[in-house]
Amino acid sequence: xxxxxxxxxxxxxxxLAASTALAQPDPLPSWNDGAxxxxxxxxxxxxxxxxxxxxxxxxxRIAVFxxxxxxxxxxxxxxxxxxxxxxxxxxxxxxxxxxxxxPFKSALVGDMAGLAATGEKGMLEIVAATHSGxxxxxxxxxxxxxxATARHPxxxxxxxxxxxxxxxxxxxxxxANRFKTFIVSGGGIEFMRPWTEKVYGIPPEQVxxxxxxxxxxxxxxxxxxxxxxxxxxxxxxPGKPVGINRFIGRQPALAFGNSDxxxxxxxxxxxxxxxxxxxxxxxxxxxxxxAYDRQSRIGKLDKAWDExxxxxxxxxxxxxxxxxxxxxxxx
Amino acid sequence: xxxxxxxxxxxxxxxLAASTALAQPDPLPSWNDGAxxxxxxxxxxxxxxxxxxxxxxxxxRIAVFxxxxxxxxxxxxxxxxxxxxxxxxxxxxxxxxxxxxxPFKSALVGDMAGLAATGEKGMLEIVAATHSGxxxxxxxxxxxxxxATARHPxxxxxxxxxxxxxxxxxxxxxxANRFKTFIVSGGGIEFMRPWTEKVYGIPPEQVxxxxxxxxxxxxxxxxxxxxxxxxxxxxxxPGKPVGINRFIGRQPALAFGNSDxxxxxxxxxxxxxxxxxxxxxxxxxxxxxxAYDRQSRIGKLDKAWDExxxxxxxxxxxxxxxxxxxxxxxx
Numbered sequence: 001x002x003x004x005x006x007x008x009x010x011x012x013x014x015x016l017a018a019s020t021a022l023a024q025p026d027p028l029p030s031w032n033d034g035a036x037x038x039x040x041x042x043x044x045x046x047x048x049x050x051x052x053x054x055x056x057x058x059x060x061r062i063a064v065f066x067x068x069x070x071x072x073x074x075x076x077x078x079x080x081x082x083x084x085x086x087x088x089x090x091x092x093x094x095x096x097x098x099x100x101x102x103p104f105k106s107a108l109v110g111d112m113a114g115l116a117a118t119g120e121k122g123m124l125e126i127v128a129a130t131h132s133g134x135x136x137x138x139x140x141x142x143x144x145x146x147x148a149t150a151r152h153p154x155x156x157x158x159x160x161x162x163x164x165x166x167x168x169x170x171x172x173x174x175x176a177n178r179f180k181t182f183i184v185s186g187g188g189i190e191f192m193r194p195w196t197e198k199v200y201g202i203p204p205e206q207v208x209x210x211x212x213x214x215x216x217x218x219x220x221x222x223x224x225x226x227x228x229x230x231x232x233x234x235x236x237x238p239g240k241p242v243g244i245n246r247f248i249g250r251q252p253a254l255a256f257g258n259s260d261x262x263x264x265x266x267x268x269x270x271x272x273x274x275x276x277x278x279x280x281x282x283x284x285x286x287x288x289x290x291a292y293d294r295q296s297r298i299g300k301l302d303k304a305w306d307e308x309x310x311x312x313x314x315x316x317x318x319x320x321x322x323x324x325x326x327x328x329x330x331x
Numbered sequence: 332x333x334x335x336x337x338x339x340x341x342x343x344x345x346x347l348a349a350s351t352a353l354a355q356p357d358p359l360p361s362w363n364d365g366a367x368x369x370x371x372x373x374x375x376x377x378x379x380x381x382x383x384x385x386x387x388x389x390x391x392r393i394a395v396f397x398x399x400x401x402x403x404x405x406x407x408x409x410x411x412x413x414x415x416x417x418x419x420x421x422x423x424x425x426x427x428x429x430x431x432x433x434p435f436k437s438a439l440v441g442d443m444a445g446l447a448a449t450g451e452k453g454m455l456e457i458v459a460a461t462h463s464g465x466x467x468x469x470x471x472x473x474x475x476x477x478x479a480t481a482r483h484p485x486x487x488x489x490x491x492x493x494x495x496x497x498x499x500x501x502x503x504x505x506x507a508n509r510f511k512t513f514i515v516s517g518g519g520i521e522f523m524r525p526w527t528e529k530v531y532g533i534p535p536e537q538v539x540x541x542x543x544x545x546x547x548x549x550x551x552x553x554x555x556x557x558x559x560x561x562x563x564x565x566x567x568x569p570g571k572p573v574g575i576n577r578f579i580g581r582q583p584a585l586a587f588g589n590s591d592x593x594x595x596x597x598x599x600x601x602x603x604x605x606x607x608x609x610x611x612x613x614x615x616x617x618x619x620x621x622a623y624d625r626q627s628r629i630g631k632l633d634k635a636w637d638e639x640x641x642x643x644x645x646x647x648x649x650x651x652x653x654x655x656x657x658x659x660x661x662x
């Protein structure tokens with residue numbers, strides 16, 4: 001009887017062990033088995049293997065991600081620019097002159113070609129008119145309202161549903177391995193912070209971005225921060241290593257981008273001592289998302305791609321490497 | 332026998348329970364029992380009591396600390412300025428003109444009155460000459476070397492030993508209660524980051540400070556960040572709420588300072604919703620440290636003190652409230 005029981009227990013234990021092995025979950029289920037996925041898993045295993053030659057101390061496990069085109073979609077226009085145009089429309093009743101004044105005129109009628117013709121100057125005017133002259137608190141509220149209600153023109157879904165499921169899995173995997181995940185984006189810091197924690201699990205203090213000058217004031221005894229119409233910092237291109245140095249103060253162990261605006265961030269990451277991971281998302285899937293690279297007006301990937309190929313950085317082919325693009329595609 | 336044993340066990344258990352109660356460690360052993368200590372313990376208890384009306388969610392447990400005069404001593408001169416003067420001396424052989432040129436002339440002979448006479452312009456020239464023209468990496472190395480070797484003129488100890496033991500205990504208590512601790516200092520961000528983690532347990536990415544313009548360059552293919560002789564941001568006075576907004580993006584739940592340069596940071600903290608703690612360190616102990624307030628050239632405490640008294644913020648009296656000032660005083 002006793003013997004029989006221990007045999008039974010032995011079988012149960014063996015079954016449990018087997019089922020545990022079988023149930024070992026794939027941390028990147030939306031990634032096809034390919035060079036990119038293997039490189040990520042290899043990097044995580046080596047960087048966290050205590051005693052190994054590639055071990056990265058926990059304090060130095062800094063992972064930085066571009067946002068537009070790397071964590072969420074950036075076509076047909078940067079989502080922040082869609083927000084700005086919606087703000088122009090909302091503010092138009094207070095600005096009757098906009099009906100005949102570019103770049104507002106084109107923005108109001110949705111003439112994107114006319115808007116594009118106003119160039120960078122026009123874009124900056126629209127950003128200035130919609131991102132300044134209010135408190136940070138009030139601006140945050142307009143972002144929260146817009147994020148909750150606006151819908152992407154092609155997918156007819158909230159913009160925050162257009163985040164990349166495989167990248168969410170990568171963020172989770174890194175954090176589970178005690179990496180601190182940061183956004184380092186050319187986008188506005190105050191446009192991102194209201195929703196990054198909920199959407200990516202990245203808190204406001206781990207968001208680095210472009211910013212305008214902000215001024216401290218007391219209004220009726222209440223302290224407020226007022227957004228001024230003056231650019232303070234552009235967190236793009238060579239600004240990205242500068243932003244990382246300013247906000248984080250450490251050279252990252254991992255960096256992921258998708259465009260030439262991320263080239264210097266990847267170079268800076270590659271320049272650090274020890275094991276490093278540099279990755280680029282290549283937009284190759286016109287059916288499920290968008291396909292663009294060297295010739296694109298938004299998210300141009302040209303020089304950074306060449307450098308990535310030459311230096312054997314990881315280039316993720318969205319069409320080939322990702323089983324799903326967005327969370328809503330999952331069965 | 333059995334009975335006797337259980338009686339013995341009962342006594343042992345009771346003794347253990349009593350000793351546990353007795354041994355319940357005081358989280359702030361270097362603080363005398365007074366209003367300041369009680370206010371801190373009350374704030375921590377209320378902010379972390381789940382279900383209580385003053386509960387602060389973990390994500391919002393942001394605690395900000397000024398550095399000079401709040402976490403370490405700032406007399407007879409800001410330690411960063413002592414560093415700058417030592418750098419002037421070290422660099423003098425490469426600048427023979429400094430022997431006759433103010434403010435360097437006074438700095439080289441240690442004529443602090445002559446140096447003071449050169450005013451803010453002189454101070455900025457010394458900072459520019461010693462804090463720019465090198466890479467961030469090289470600057471970090473000079474800070475590390477200086478911190479390891481320089482000694483305070485009065486105490487003849489490394490500057491990093493002149494940190495306040497009671498504030499170290501407060502930082503530890505807050506972190507044990509899942510507060511994220513930040514430095515928000517008028518001091519240079521790159522002067523602090525090399526040693527704050529070791530000394531305060533505050534990692535580089537949680538240090539906010541003043542900064543100069545930094546430029547990204549490739550030198551022989553190696554990415555470097557070069558410090559330029561141009562002020563980018565002064566994290567003092569109204570700059571502190573601006574710096575908090577920029578780096579942290581949340582209104583703090585607790586703020587501690589010691590001078591009028593911290594007034595706006597305390598106001599901004601007080602302006603948030605929910606339970607808040609605002610504290611000032613008042614330098615009252617000329618024997619163990621330094622005594623100064625309204626008339627001081629360094630760390631002037633005047634308007635912020637009046638506001639603290641009026642608004643019932645906590646003013647710590649170093650002489651009365653602190654059993655020891657520095658860690659080395661402990662038996």
